[in-house]
Amino acid sequence: MSYLPVELHCHTVHSDGDFTPRQLQNAAVEDHLSLIALTDHNTFSGVSELDESICPFVPGIEWTTYFGHMLVLGANEFVDWRDAAPDNIDEKIKEIKAVGGIAGIAHPYQLGSPMCTGGRWEFNVRNWRNIDYIEIWHEDFKNDNFENDKGMELWTSLLDKGYHIAATYGRDWHRPSPPDKHFGCTYLHFENSAASAQGAIKAIRLGKTVVSTGAKLIFRVHRMGKTFGLGSTVPKGNVTFSFFVDLHSRLKNEGKENIEYKTIKIVTNGGKTALETRCDERHVRLRIEKGHWYRAELWGTVNGDKKILAVTSPIYCE
Numbered sequence: 416m417s418y419l420p421v422e423l424h425c426h427t428v429h430s431d432g433d434f435t436p437r438q439l440q441n442a443a444v445e446d447h448l449s450l451i452a453l454t455d456h457n458t459f460s461g462v463s464e465l466d467e468s469i470c471p472f473v474p475g476i477e478w479t480t481y482f483g484h485m486l487v488l489g490a491n492e493f494v495d496w497r498d499a500a501p502d503n504i505d506e507k508i509k510e511i512k513a514v515g516g517i518a519g520i521a522h523p524y525q526l527g528s529p530m531c532t533g534g535r536w537e538f539n540v541r542n543w544r545n546i547d548y549i550e551i552w553h554e555d556f557k558n559d560n561f562e563n564d565k566g567m568e569l570w571t572s573l574l575d576k577g578y579h580i581a582a583t584y585g586r587d588w589h590r591p592s593p594p595d596k597h598f599g600c601t602y603l604h605f606e607n608s609a610a611s612a613q614g615a616i617k618a619i620r621l622g623k624t625v626v627s628t629g630a631k632l633i634f635r636v637h638r639m640g641k642t643f644g645l646g647s648t649v650p651k652g653n654v655t656f657s658f659f660v661d662l663h664s665r666l667k668n669e670g671k672e673n674i675e676y677k678t679i680k681i682v683t684n685g686g687k688t689a690l691e692t693r694c695d696e697r698h699v700r701l702r703i704e705k706g707h708w709y710r711a712e713l714w715g716t717v718n719g720d721k722k723i724l725a726v727t728s729p730i731y732c733e
Contacts, residue, residue, distance in 0.1 A: 419449035424585030429461035433590035490516030622646025627725035
C-alpha cells in the first residue's frame with residue numbers, strides 16, 4: 416500500500432510565509448515529504464515559481480475570509496473568493512468543482528489573528544457532500560491545542576450524518592519549524608508509489624487519507640474474497656480488518672516527547688469504540704452494521720498522558 420507523507424497547507428512570501436516557493440520545496444525534501452500543496456492566502460501567484468523536479472506539488476489557495484478559511488486544491492481556473500459569504504458558500508464550491516478543484520475546511524476552530532482573521536468556520540454549508548475534506552488536526556501537537564479535539568468532534572458528527580468526508584492534517588507551514596515542536600503529516604494513497612498532483616486529488620476525493628503525528632496506520636477490510644481500502648463502501652456482515660502499522664515512520668518529527676504506542680481502536684458512529692486491540696495486532700474480526708462508518712485510531716501515551724496518535728479516514732457500510 417503506497418501511502419506517502421505529504422503536507423497540504425503551506426505558505427510562502429507570496430502571502431505571510433518566510434519561504435520562497437522553491438525554498439519551501441527544498442524544506443519539504445529535507446523533511447522527507449513526498450508532496451506539498453501551496454496554499455497561500457487568497458493568491459495563486461507563487462505557483463508559477465514552483466519546480467516539479469524539486470518536489471511534486473498541488474496548486475492551491477487558502478480562501479481567507481471573515482467567515483472561515485477554505486483550502487482549494489487543483490482548480491484549473493481562478494474562482495473569485497472575494498464575494499464568498501455565509502449563505503452563498505454552496506454556490507461558490509460548485510464553481511470550484513466546475514473547474515476541477517476540491518474544497519477543504521481549514522482549521523475550523525482556529526481563533527485567528529489580525530493577519531488571518533476569521534479562522535473559525537462560520538460558513539452556512541447546506542450541502543456537505545460538496546466538502547471533500549476537513550483539516551481535523553492543525554499546527555503542532557501541544558497539550559493546549561484544543562482546536563484539534565473540536566475538529567475531530569465536527570468530523571465525527573458529519574460522518575454520523577452520512578457524509579463521506581476525508582480527514583487531513585495541516586502544519587500550516589510558514590517558515591522553518593522550531594526543533595522542539597512536534598509536527599505531523601497526512602498520508603495519501605498513491606498508485607504505483609509515485610506522488611503527483613493528480614494522485615493527491617484522487618486520494619482525497621476517494622477518502623484514502625490518514626492523519627498522523629508521525630506513525631503510519633492503514634487498514635484494509637476483507638469480506639467473502641474481496642478486499643476494500645479506506646474510503647470504500649463495504650457490504651454489512653462479518654469482516655476481517657488487516658492493519659499495517661509503521662511506528663518508526665517519521666521518527667525525526669517526534670520532538671522531545673516520550674511516546675509509547677499502545678493500542679488500535681476501531682471506532683464507529685458517535686465516536687464509540689467497536690473494538691480495541693494491541694498496536695502490533697495484524698488481523699481482527701468484526702461484524703459491521705448497515706449505516707455505520709468505521710475508522711482506525713492509534714492510541715498511546717505522550718509523556719504519560721493518553722493520546723490519539725493517528726487516525727484513518729473511514730470505510731462505510733452500505
